[in-house]
Amino acid sequence: MPSSLFSFLYVAPLFSFLSLSSIISSSAQRPPSPGYYLTSKISTVNFDQGFRNLWGPQHQRLDQGSLTIWLDSTSGSGFKSLNSYRSGYFGAAIKLQPGYTAGVITSIYLSNNQDHPGNHDEIDIEFLGTTPGKPYVLQTNVYIRGSGDGNIIGREMKFHLWFDPTQDFHNYAILWKPSEIIFFVDDVPIRRYPRKSDATYPTRPMYVYGSVWDASSWATENGKYKADYRYQPFIGRYRNFRLQGCTIQSPNSCKPPSTSPYGYDSLSPQQFASMQWAQNNYLVYNYCHDPRRDHTLIPEC
Structure with a gap:
């Protein structure tokens, strides 16, 4: 590893660290307890196992179970699960880079793009x-048979988050069930996407991916700020991977992990309350409320 990269992995620009920390601390709140902690129910897997x-x-x-990937002017990097899944819980603890990272995307996601190019789910x-x-x-997002064909x-x-995601690792996860998709941050559900019709819900098997890449055309304030390679490398750190679900080889009786305590088909009232707290305090954009969108294309809204 280049010595410049090694030093960058552990030394962040002090001015940016302090300015961001002050913003976070001035508005941060502790989320209400969701009452149910999926990260304690699902075992971690080594990167090479999954x-x-x-x-x-x-x-x-x-390095010792922790994965570091980075983007510089020559390339980014990505990884993919060994198995394709029909449903399940997929997550990792991630730590983001401080400082100037405009134009750069660090991600964990599900996709079947390699199986259905131009018409995939995500x-x-x-x-x-x-x-x-x-x-x-x-950003949380759901695509249904609609990317790469000009009709995205x-x-x-x-x-936004109630903590500084560059200071420490935090758990981020997607729970994909036949009936709903739920996004979690440290076990707090932040978004629930229910299955209202087959046309608006992803049902085809997907792999799990992670990546860091240059999306300068849109990532930061709609492309206003681009990736600046004077600040390279741009680094994403991952650990505590969790993969528990139904692969394409699993029997039809296979079910994804339970969302909540026994007795609830979806989120419990306490989980719903914590999700409402997150949306009331930290939601900054909702596609359903965007007057610029053609709402005939998003009937679930």
């Missing part, structure tokens, strides 16, 4: 890079 490198192998390092957790002094945006229909909901 994933393989997909691209940019020279920009990927595995469920995303994406961290949109930022400029010093401004918080990261966590995103279903984005964007959040």
Whole structure:
């Protein structure tokens, strides 16, 4: 590993660290307890047990169970699960890079793009890079048979976070069930996407991916700020991977993990309350409330 990269992994620009920390601390609140903690119910797996490198192998390092991937002017990097899943719980603890990260996406997501190019499904957790002094945006998104064909229909909901995601690892996860998709941050549900019709819900098997890549055209304030490679490398750190679900080889009787305590088909009232808290305080964009969108294309709203 280049010595410059090694030093960058552990030394962040002090001015940006302090400015972002002050923003977070001035508005941060502790979320109400969801009352149910899926991370305590699902065992972690080693990276090699569940994933393989997909691209940019020279920009990927595995050290004692912790994966580091990075983007520079030559390449980014990505990984992919060994199995394809029909449903399940998929997550990891992730730590983001401080400082100037505009234009850069760090992600964990589900997709079947390699099986259905131009007509794939996708469920995303994406961290949109930022400029010093401004918080990261966590974007959740759902695509249904609609990417790459010129008719991309995103279903984005964007959040700020109640903590600084560059200071420590936090757990981010997607629970994909036949009836609903739920996005979690440290076991707090932040978004629920119910299955209202087959046309608006992803049902085909998907792999789990993670990546860091240059999305300068749209990632930061709709492309206003681009990736600036004077600040390279741009680093994403992952650990505590969790994969528990029904693969394409699993019997039809296989079911994904339970969302909540026994007795609830979906979120419990306490989980719903914590989700409402997150949306009331940290939701910054909801595609259903965007007057610029053609709502005939998003009937679930």
